[in-house]
Amino acid sequence: EIVLTQSPGTLSLSPGERATLSCRASQSVTSGFLAWFQQRPGQAPRLLIYGASNRATGIPDRFSGSGSGTDFTLTISRLEPEDFAVYYCQQYGRSPPLTFGGGTKVEIK
């Protein structure tokens, strides 16, 4: 089973600032099959990034993903008020379990 460790657990930033979220895997993620999701309070998760660096349909270009192997990053270039939420990484490249990271909460400073 691939274990995904996200850091930091909480990120306190102001609107307009840059957010950098990390996701580290215990083993190499096959073919970069790493996704990022955003979850706002009371809502279902929403796919932001797939294949480590591809934005999903309708996702603003202030969201970008990078990385390969075991180290992945989600960057939000300039935080908008609606971006304060919890973010999860997930690997979907190997046979199940299809594991999620523990999440990073981006909160308003």
Place this chain on the structure above:
Amino acid sequence: QVQLVESGGGLVKPGGSLRLSCAASGFTFSDYYMTWIRQAPGKGLEWVSYITSGGTIIYYADSVKGRFTISRDNAKNSLYLQMNSLRAEDTAVYYCARSLGPMDVWGKGTTVTVSS
């Protein structure tokens, strides 16, 4: 529009059973793998089970193996999760999601509470 709607959640006693449903619309259901994911109150996301497009390959998380059964009816554009021998730790919001790789469409979820 593309939509997934879960139903069937509720309050059940430990040891009891529930059957969740997920109704799909706006896309060709039979083309997609389907997945159940859950989220316990105040916790992160946990993958539960998935089923391939034709229903021939199925996987479960160890935490539910032997107690939960995933199935689908492509003629009815529906996904199911039969949950037996429920425990307090199964209390969660249960989401269904479609995937051809990443899970790109999610339902809003249905809440399951296991309590005496």
